[in-house]
Amino acid sequence: MTQVFDAPDRFAETALQGFCAANADRVRAVPHGAVRAAPGPRGKVALLVGGGSGHYPAFLGYVGTGFADGAVAGDVFASPSAAWIYGVARAANRGGGVILGFGNYAGDVLNFGAAAERLRAEGIDARLLAVTDDVASAGAHERSRRRGVAGDLAVFKIVGAAAEAGLDMDAVMAVGAKANGATVSFGLAFDGCTLPGQGKPLFTVDAGQVGMGLGIHGEPGISTQAMMPAADLARTLLAPLLAERPGDHDGRVAVILNGLGRTKYEELFVLWHHLTGMLADAGLTPVDPEVGEFVTSLDMAGCSLTLTWLDDQLEGYWRAPADAPAFRKGTVARPLDAEAVDAGTETATAIAPGSAASQEAGRRVAALIGHVANALADAEEELGRIDAQAGDGDHGQGMARGSAAAVAAAERAVMAGAGAGTVLSRAGDAWANRAGGTSGALWGVALRAWGQALGDAGKPSARTVAQGARAAQDAIVRLGGAKVGDKTLVDALVPFVQVLDERVGAGETLGVAWAAAAARATEAADATAGLVPRLGRARPLAERSLGHPDAGAVSLALCARVVGANL
Secondary structure (H helix, E strand, O other): OOOOOOOHHHHHHHHHHHHHHHOOOOEEEEOOEEEEOOOOOOOOOEEEEEEEEOOOOOOHHHEOEOOEOEEEEEEEOOOOOHHHHHHHHHHHOOOOOEEEEEEOOHHHHHHHHHHHHHHHHOOOOEEEEEEOOEOOOOOHHHHHHOOOOOHHHHHHHHHHHHHHOOOOHHHHHHHHHHHHHOEEEEEEEEEOOOOOOOOOOOOOOOOOEEEEOOOOOOOOOOEEEEOOOHHHHHHHHHHHHHOOOOOOOOOEEEEEEEEOEOOOHHHHHHHHHHHHHHHHHOOOEEOOOEEEOOOOOOOEEEEEEEEEEOOHHHHHHHHOOEEEOOEEEOOOOOOOOOOOOOOOOOOOOOOOOOOHHHHHHHHHHHHHHHHHHHHHHHOHHHHHHHHOOOOOOOHHHHHHHHHHHHHHHHHHHHHOOOOHHHHHHHHHHHHHHHHOHHHHHHHHHHHHHHHHHHOOOOOOOHHHHHHHHHHHHHHHHHHHOOOOOOOOOHHHHHHHHHHHHHHHHOOOOHHHHHHHHHHHHHHHHHHHHHOOOOOOOOHHHHHHHOOOOOHHHHHHHHHHHHHHHHO
């Protein structure tokens, strides 16, 4: 159980502050993350890594020369918001562009993708690098659907070294793609982990059993087996990785034996004792092997094994010197270009006043968001119950928190004279920041895209509102990858947008068209009870979900009805 904390909801924030204070010679604190205290040379490609907190040394412990230029930290097991990623990426940027590295989880894919779009809009070359090493989460033919686990260390170390060597963006990304494609991991869990302030574990493993292939957030694995001797555990870790050895590979491998938080180093050394012989028997030569904690899961008991199939290029970057708080290799000279990084404080971009007509529309937008927030607060428990059928049951809480934050942000924007577009965009950013998770990211990108379509120049017409709905849908589909039939909020959003567009195009008033679209979205949300999820953490629990509607689709339809009733 996680024992040391103040307010549970500030655990990640205070841990970040403590980390930066303890490593002030190596990192500089910035809002929601850290960057190198001594930045790399100007023109260098920067590597920003990140994800949810609770996995230290990932990701803050990787910031340093020869490794990452910065790291962004979300709440415990929750993706950092797009706004947080964007802010830390700007602080880490040295002029050569920024690579955004993260594990392949739905919330991270959405938020890092949205942040990359914002950076590109400012002329910063931003690329995405999603690590997909967990062989238990999908087959080799579905590599893009695999989760990112302890392979993060190998991939990010190699990419960081390539960037440190002065390669340009395209060349560093090519190295990253090669490293990710050459990296595989498999994990075991002996017991679950407990979130700060919670009285019971997030998940459990029955006494005397081993969970095979469980994810670092408790995602379902492939099987449960009786506890076995160390030699058999080592063999179990290695076998699925050997099955993916490239046919023409010469046997050089980077090897990482990773503890997940509660498994002691001595236990890992016992496993390594057996693995050394097994690797040799398989014709593999470990290159600078690492045994310790590199990607943890709070107090989870378990371990994982990672192999990266090396060639001359990858071996050189894997062995290159690095100096980060939690990872040091070789000798690193202190960078010559060591000007101070402005840690600054988190400040909002100044709001340009909208036109009088747009300001009036902005006040109406803020009022509508207030009605939505009230409805979501009332529905919090029911949405959580629906989500718990095949998820972690936090959808209602996230929607209530996100919408409440959106109201506050919208009202602040109104007070500053913002037009409708800025009010909605600011509300979307606040929603994503506070809600966390995939749903928060989706609502954030949707409202920001909708706001950009509305603009601040005049009173939005019904046609402009419909175009904004289409822009919101496009942003969600582009960044999240969901389509109709995947059992997500897209199943309700697509028919809503279609009906709204058709009715407005036929000359109906916005109120009439919106009501019809909301009714169609509600029908579509109810119909998701007959679907099984094909994306996200609910995918492995597909059968449990059958017969129950998708919580995201239900909440979207609810929001649509509330807005329609108050237009």
